[in-house]
Amino acid sequence: MYLLTMLGNLLIILAVSSDSHLHTPMYFFLSILSMADIGFTSTTIPKMILDIQTHSGVISYAGCLIQLSFFILFGCLDSILLTVMAYDRFVAICYPLHYLVIMNPRLCSLLVLVSFLISLLDSQLHCLLTSQLSFCTNVEIPHFFCDPAQLFKMACNDTSTNNMLTYIFSAIFGGIPLSGIVFSYYKIVSSILKVPSSSGKYKAFVTCGSHLSAVCLFYGTGIGLYISSTASHSPKKGAVASVVYTIVTPMLNPFIYSLRNRDIKRALQRLLNRTA
Numbered sequence: 001m002y003l004l005t006m007l008g009n010l011l012i013i014l015a016v017s018s019d020s021h022l023h024t025p026m027y028f029f030l031s032i033l034s035m036a037d038i039g040f041t042s043t044t045i046p047k048m049i050l051d052i053q054t055h056s057g058v059i060s061y062a063g064c065l066i067q068l069s070f071f072i073l074f075g076c077l078d079s080i081l082l083t084v085m086a087y088d089r090f091v092a093i094c095y096p097l098h099y100l101v102i103m104n105p106r107l108c109s110l111l112v113l114v115s116f117l118i119s120l121l122d123s124q125l126h127c128l129l130t131s132q133l134s135f136c137t138n139v140e141i142p143h144f145f146c147d148p149a150q151l152f153k154m155a156c157n158d159t160s161t162n163n164m165l166t167y168i169f170s171a172i173f174g175g176i177p178l179s180g181i182v183f184s185y186y187k188i189v190s191s192i193l194k195v196p197s198s199s200g201k202y203k204a205f206v207t208c209g210s211h212l213s214a215v216c217l218f219y220g221t222g223i224g225l226y227i228s229s230t231a232s233h234s235p236k237k238g239a240v241a242s243v244v245y246t247i248v249t250p251m252l253n254p255f256i257y258s259l260r261n262r263d264i265k266r267a268l269q270r271l272l273n274r275t276a
Contacts, residue, residue, distance in 0.1 A: 001247050002045045008254030009034035011268060018274075019267035025088050025103040027264075030257055032112055033081045033214075037250035040074035043067060044145040044246050051144070061135075064146040065127055071145065073123035076173050080115040082215050083177040086184040087111075089208050094191045122173040129162050143239050145246075174222075181215055213256045221245045 016022045016031040044067065051057045059067070092099050126148055133155040143150045148166060152159040185208070192204045221244050258264040 001251055002041065002049065005041050005247065005251040006038060008251065008258075009038050011271075012254050012257065012264070015264060015267040015271050018271055022263060022267050025108050026085070026092070028108055029081060029085045029088060029112070033078065033085070034254065036074050036077045036081060037253055039070065040078060041246055041250045043070040043074060048144040059146065064151075065131060068130060068146045068148060068151070069123045069127040071123075072126045072148075073119050076119035076122045077115060078218060079174060079177045080118055081112075082211070082218060083180040083184075084111045084115060085211050086181040086215070089211055090184040090187055092207065093188050093204050118173070122169060125169055126166070129165055133157060133159065133162065143242065145242075147242065178219060185212070210257045210261060214253055217249050217252060217256070221249050 012034040013031045016027045047059070047067065088103060091102050095102060130148060130151055133151065134157045135154060136156055139154045141147070141150050141154060152162055152166075155162075188204075188208060192201050195201045195204060221241075224241060224244075258268065
């Protein structure tokens with residue numbers, strides 16, 4: 001599954017970068033999303049595979065903080081990029097004549113840079129909170145990576161303030177992007193309903209179908225993970241839910257964006273033909 005995730009996302013990046021027909025804002029953001037997915041899954045899965053092969057689940061304190069930092073960074077980047085892509089679809093459908101003027105290369109690069117900086121801020125805040133905790137020696141984390149929720153449970157000191165700040169950060173860095181996506185699609189649906197022809201409505205919905213599927217998959221599994229971790233006290237169930245969130249979602253994104261996308265299919269065919 002990890003190799004399939006890497007291969008699928010790398011093919012998306014190669015297809016977008018090598019085909020001039022795909023040098024548009026939508027596919028530019030898609031290639032950045034694929035990079036974020038590669039980083040997101042590579043933060044945890046290679047270490048887990050190594051632990052399985054060596055029968056050793058040891059990680060240093062510094063290594064744990066680094067893993068946590070990158071996990072939050074790429075997870076938050078995924079969320080914000082999906083919001084940026086929702087804004088791109090909003091401009092494309094609601095202001096089609098001004099699309100290329102509004103979504104110019106400078107704005108697209110700026111949106112990606114701001115997304116990265118916000119994600120970096122979120123990851124460093126979580127890393128700072130975790131670094132303030134005190135741990136006993138030889139702590140065993142019942143998970144396959146350094147999950148912040150599990151680390152808070154393992155801490156020796158009081159973590160009520162840390163938990164409260166974590167919820168606040170999650171509401172800000174997760175709730176605001178989700179609200180932006182919902183607002184964008186509210187405007188998109190309102191605009192589509194005004195289109196007189198049924199074929200025009202269908203074409204508009206098709207352009208948003210892949211992105212909407214990716215949003216539902218990302219936030220659906222994320223919310224499911226949160227519910228399962230709060231409702232169940234079993235570490236094993238939480239680990240299983242995390243596997244779905246960290247592996248299945250990045251693996252399925254390339255399929256979502258390629259199976260029903262003619263431009264991506266043609267670009268992949270041209271790429272494979274040149275390679276052959």
